Amino acid sequence: MLAPMEGVTDHPMREILTGLGGYDRCVTEFLRVTDHEYPRRVFVKICPELETGGVTRSGTPVYLQLLGSDAAALAINAGKAAALGAPGIDLNFGCPAKTVNRHGGGSALLRTPETVEQIVAAVRDAVPANIPVTAKMRLGFDNADHLVEIARRIEQAGANELCIHARTRTDGYRPPAYWQQVLEVKHLLNIPVIINGEIWNTDDALNARSQSGCVDLMLGRGALARPLLARQIAMQSKCQPLPQLPWEDVLELLKVLLAGAVDLPAKYAGNRTKQWLTYLKLGYPAAEILFDRIKRMRQVDEIARALY
Numbered sequence: 001m002l003a004p005m006e007g008v009t010d011h012p013m014r015e016i017l018t019g020l021g022g023y024d025r026c027v028t029e030f031l032r033v034t035d036h037e038y039p040r041r042v043f044v045k046i047c048p049e050l051e052t053g054g055v056t057r058s059g060t061p062v063y064l065q066l067l068g069s070d071a072a073a074l075a076i077n078a079g080k081a082a083a084l085g086a087p088g089i090d091l092n093f094g095c096p097a098k099t100v101n102r103h104g105g106g107s108a109l110l111r112t113p114e115t116v117e118q119i120v121a122a123v124r125d126a127v128p129a130n131i132p133v134t135a136k137m138r139l140g141f142d143n144a145d146h147l148v149e150i151a152r153r154i155e156q157a158g159a160n161e162l163c164i165h166a167r168t169r170t171d172g173y174r175p176p177a178y179w180q181q182v183l184e185v186k187h188l189l190n191i192p193v194i195i196n197g198e199i200w201n202t203d204d205a206l207n208a209r210s211q212s213g214c215v216d217l218m219l220g221r222g223a224l225a226r227p228l229l230a231r232q233i234a235m236q237s238k239c240q241p242l243p244q245l246p247w248e249d250v251l252e253l254l255k256v257l258l259a260g261a262v263d264l265p266a267k268y269a270g271n272r273t274k275q276w277l278t279y280l281k282l283g284y285p286a287a288e289i290l291f292d293r294i295k296r297m298r299q300v301d302e303i304a305r306a307l308y
C-alpha cells in the first residue's frame with residue numbers, strides 16, 4: 001500500500017506512483033474533521049478519484065482518510081464519504097503534528113484507548129458493511145505500553161484492517177522503526193495487520209516482514225525515493241530480477257507532476273517538484289544536482305525549463 005502523506009501524496013502523485021504499479025491500494029492525505037459535516041466539494045478536493053469510481057487511472061482503490069477526535073462528527077463524514085463513493089475509510093491515529101494533537105486528534109488519541117474504540121465503532125456503524133473501515137496508528141504516544149490494548153479495541157470495534165507505523169509519536173520519524181514490536185499484535189488479531197515505517201529498499205521489506213510477522217506493507221518515503229519500490233518488492237517475492245527506473249524516466253514523471261500542479265497558486269506550484277526531489281536524492285545522485293539548480297526558482301516556467 002502507498003502511505004498517506006499530507007502535502008505529498010496528493011492526487012497527481014497518487015496517479016504517478018500507482019501508475020508505475022505494485023500498489024494494491026492508496027490512501028488520501030488526511031481530512032481533518034471538527035464538528036460539522038463537510039459539503040461534497042471538500043471530499044472531492046481531497047479525493048478527486050471520487051469522480052472516477054474511487055480508483056486512480058490504473059485502477060488502484062483510494063481510501064479516504066479522516067482525522068479527528070469527535071466520534072459523532074467523524075461518523076457523519078465517514079458515512080458521507082462512503083455515500084460519495086469512497087471504496088474505504090481510513091482513520092488516522094498517528095499524526096504527530098502539534099496543532100492536530102493539541103485538539104486531541106491523531107496520535108494524541110493513543111493516550112485514550114477507549115476514545116479510539118468509540119471512534120472506530122461509531123464510524124463502522126455509519127459506513128455500509130461492504131465498505132472497509134481501516135485504522136492507522138503508531139506504537140503509542142510516548143511508549144508502546146498500550147499497543148496491544150488499542151489494537152484489540154480497534155479490532156473489537158469492527159475495523160477491517162490495522163496499519164501500524166512502528167514508532168511512537170515521541171520517536172517522530174527518527175530511525176529505526178521497531179518492526180518487531182508489532183509481532184505480538186499480528187499474532188493476537190484476526191484482521192490483517194499492515195507494517196509501516198522505514199522501508200526504503202527490498203532488504204528492509206524482507207526484514208520488516210520477518211520481524212513483524214506481517215505480510216502486507218505500507219510504503220511512505222521509500223516510495224518517493226524509489227518510485228519502483230513496490231514493484232521491486234513484489235518481484236523479489238517471486239525471485240525475479242528487480243525492475244529499475246532510469247533517471248530519464250524519473251525526469252518525465254517530474255514533468256508530469258509539475259504539469260499537474262497548474263491549479264495550485266503559482267508560488268506553491270513548484271514546491272511538490274522540489275519536495276519529491278529531496279526524496280529522490282536518496283535513490284538518484286542526479287536528483288541532487290537538479291534540486292540544487294531549481295531550489296531557489298519561484299516561477300513554474302523556469303522550473304519547467306530546468307527539467308528539459
Ligand SMILES: Cc1cc2nc3c(=O)[nH]c(=O)nc-3n(C[C@H](O)[C@H](O)[C@H](O)COP(=O)(O)O)c2cc1C
Binds near residue numbers: 136218
Ligand atoms: C510529509 C509526510 C506527511 C504525512 N502525512 C500523513 C497523513 O496525512 N496521514 C497519515 O496517516 N500519515 C501521514 N504520514 C505518515 C506516513 O503515512 C507514514 O506512516 C510514515 O511516513 C512512516 O512511513 P515511512 O517511514 O515509510 O515514510 C506522513 C508522513 C510524512 C513524511
